[in-house]
Amino acid sequence: MAKRWNNTLTWKDVTPEAAYMNRRQLMTGAAGLAAMSIAGPALAQSNGELEPNTWEEITTYNNFYEFGTGKDDPARNAGQLTTDPWSIKIDGLVDRPGDYSFAQIMEGLDVEERIYRFRCVEAWSMVIPWNGVELQDILDKAGVQSSAKYVAFETLVRPSEMPGVARNVLDWPYREGLRLDEAMHPLTIMATGIYGRDIPNQNGAPIRLVVPWKYGFKSIKSIVRITLTEDEPPTSWNMANAREYGFYSNVNPNVNHPRWSQATERKIGGGLFAKRQDTLMFNGYETEVASLYDGMDLTKFY
Ligand SMILES: Nc1nc2c(c(=O)[nH]1)N[C@H]1C(S)=C(S)[C@@H](COP(=O)(O)O)O[C@H]1N2
Ligand SMILES: [Mo]
Numbered sequence: 001m002a003k004r005w006n007n008t009l010t011w012k013d014v015t016p017e018a019a020y021m022n023r024r025q026l027m028t029g030a031a032g033l034a035a036m037s038i039a040g041p042a043l044a045q046s047n048g049e050l051e052p053n054t055w056e057e058i059t060t061y062n063n064f065y066e067f068g069t070g071k072d073d074p075a076r077n078a079g080q081l082t083t084d085p086w087s088i089k090i091d092g093l094v095d096r097p098g099d100y101s102f103a104q105i106m107e108g109l110d111v112e113e114r115i116y117r118f119r120c121v122e123a124w125s126m127v128i129p130w131n132g133v134e135l136q137d138i139l140d141k142a143g144v145q146s147s148a149k150y151v152a153f154e155t156l157v158r159p160s161e162m163p164g165v166a167r168n169v170l171d172w173p174y175r176e177g178l179r180l181d182e183a184m185h186p187l188t189i190m191a192t193g194i195y196g197r198d199i200p201n202q203n204g205a206p207i208r209l210v211v212p213w214k215y216g217f218k219s220i221k222s223i224v225r226i227t228l229t230e231d232e233p234p235t236s237w238n239m240a241n242a243r244e245y246g247f248y249s250n251v252n253p254n255v256n257h258p259r260w261s262q263a264t265e266r267k268i269g270g271g272l273f274a275k276r277q278d279t280l281m282f283n284g285y286e287t288e289v290a291s292l293y294d295g296m297d298l299t300k301f302y
Helices: 019-021 023-027 030-047 056-060 073-080 101-106 135-142 235-242 287-293
Strands: 087-092 098-101 113-119 126-133 152-154 175-179 189-194 207-209 223-229 264-267
Touching: 056 126, 087 101, 087 135, 098 101, 098 135, 101 135, 101 223, 113 207, 126 135, 135 189, 135 223, 175 235
Parallel strands: 087 223, 126 264
Antiparallel strands: 087 098, 113 126, 126 189, 152 175, 152 223, 189 207
16 A cells, blocks of 8 residues: 655664664663664654654653553553453444454555654643554545534553543543544654564554644544544543543644643753753654645634
């Protein structure tokens, strides 16, 4: 399948697997200098600050309230989740509604690597090397009807394996939504892996949404239902607090959360010398996605 979005170079393109997995450690020694010279200036330039977070950081500092509200709860509690068999019900305004098994969802699709910035609304960020497929390719399988304008998503609710759903911190199932053009955008992926391995349960196994220009809560995990709708669907954080969490939730340094600034962010794992960095408009994906919002007042549609 032809790629419709030209991915920037990735570390994996130029470094052997070991260096890719352990680049941070390598960078501190002579071997790191060798890896850098292989990488060359073109890579340094195109990838800039996109140094991926470590596997450890990505898989132990999580938000997945179905497993508890602490950052370490998902890593501790999600191991028991059964992710095979898995299916996604695709319904609503589609030509071929039904229960699609994980294998049917993935059949014929190439899993690509995408190194994306990831920005939580709580003002921390990471860089994550996802493996996944474009959401539009999954939606095409179901045949989106011309009357569809939005896509709604739901996460599994399985109290026996999800200790967090016993508490009413959110109205389960966790729900999210996108406008159809956002869902069809080539940057929008369904991720099934991280660092070339199966995505861990705490990160949303076996399949989760990743929308890199929006705050992290839009990227709903462990999806069991996708519904094409005519009207804007209800979403969990908007239902919980509409003033703080809008439907669009595009990363925007100029629109603050009512209780804190969004102008800067802290990259997880920066260590001793970590400085806060400026939040980028649309999380750095302005060139790719700004036109989706032409003519919209982003302070109103936050
Ligand atoms: N089902 C579900 N999806 C979810 C969440 C959640 O609590 N439940 N948390 C969201 C939030 S707030 C963030 S920041 C990201 C975190 O993704 P990560 O743990 O893979 O970094 O997942 C999002 N998706
Ligand atoms: Mo978040």
